[in-house]
Amino acid sequence: MIDLIQIRRDLHQIPELALNEVQTHDYLLKTVKNFPQTWLTIREVPELPTALLVKVSGTDPKRTIGYRADIDALPVTENTGLPFSSKHPGIAHACGHDMHMTVALGVLSHFAENQPKDDLIFFFQPAEEAEYGGKRAYDLGVFEGDWHVDEFYGLHDRPDLPAGAIGTNPGTLFAGTTEINVDIIGRGGHAAFPQNANDAVVAAAYFITQVQTIVSRNIAPTDSAVITLGKLQAGTIRNVIADHARIEGTLRGFTQKAISYLQGRLKQVAQGVAESFDCEVNIELNQGGYYPVENNPELTHDFMTYMQSQPDVNFIETPGVMTGEDFGYLLNKIPGTMFWLGVNDSHELHSAELSPDESALVPGVNAICGFLAHRMSE
C-alpha cells in the first residue's frame, strides 16, 4: 500500500479554501500519476479547475460505482502543535478532508493495482465547506456520458467514533443547510447623540435574540432544527454609533420542509426588525447544494450488512446529525451511501485542535476496498 500517513501529512500542510485548492489538486494529480496507469483515465474539468476525476476501467463492467472525497479546508488557524501543521496561515484541515483524500487515494491505488470488475470513478471534489462543489460538478454535466455514475459512496471522518470504525444509517445521515447572510443598515453618529443616529448594533442584537426563538418556540420539541449565527461584525470604535452590522450563519434541518420553514421565519424576523427599528435589513439565504444527505435505503442496507458481517470492521449504526454536506446534492441525483469513518479525537470537527487518529486510515481503506469488491460481485 502507498504511504498513507506521509500522504495525509503532506496534504495536511497545504490546506486551501473552497475553489482555491490549487496545490492540493496538483498534489493529488502527481500522486495519481505515480500509480500504474494501465486501466486509469485521468480527467480535469476546465470549468471547475481544482476538481480531479479518475476512472478505473473494470474487466467486465456492469455498472459504474462513484467514490467521492472532498478536498477543501477551513478558515481556521490550526492549534494542534503538530510538526506537520498547516503551512498556510489562517487555513487548516479542521474538518479532516486531508483524511478523506488520503483514504480515497488508498482505495484508488488498490484498484490501480488490482483491476476491478466494474468501472469505478473517483471524484476529488473541491468546495464542500462552502461553494457547493458537488452541485457545481453535477450541474456542469460532469457525470454524464462515459462518466455516468450508477451509485455513489463517500465518507466523513468523525472524532467521537473509535479510530477505523464505520458508521451510517439507512435514512438521513446529515442535515440540509442554508447559509444566512444579513446586512443591517442604520445611520451612524456620535455615541453621545443616539437620537440623531439609528444604531445597527442594537438592531442586530434584537435580530439575533429573536432568531433564538425560532427553534425554541416554532419547532415542535419532538422535531429537530438548529440555527447558528457564527459571525457578527459591526462598528469601528466604542464612541461611534455603527451604521452597519453584518451577521452570517447557517440553519439546518433534516427535511426540505423544515428548511423552507426556517427560511421563511428568518425572513419574517428580518422584516420585523427592519420595521421596528426603521432600518434596512437585507437577508440572503443560500442553500446551494446542501440538501439533506439521504442514504439510499437498499444500497445502504447492503453496505451495512456487508460491514456488519466483516470481523475486521467495527460497524456502529449512527443516527442523523446536524452537520451539513453537499454530498446531499449528489445523493439526491444518484443513489448511494454516505458513512462516517471514526478518527477518535476529543476535539470536534471545525476545531483548531482537531487531530484525527491516523490509525483510522488503513482499516478505512480496507473496509471500503472490501465493500466495493463485494458490490461488484452482486
Ligand SMILES: CC(=O)N[C@@H](CCC[C@H](N)C(=O)O)C(=O)O
Ligand atoms: C461536515 C461539515 O462540517 N460540513 C459543513 C458544511 C457547511 C455547509 C454550508 N456552507 C453552511 O454553512 O451551511 C457544516 O458546517 O456542517
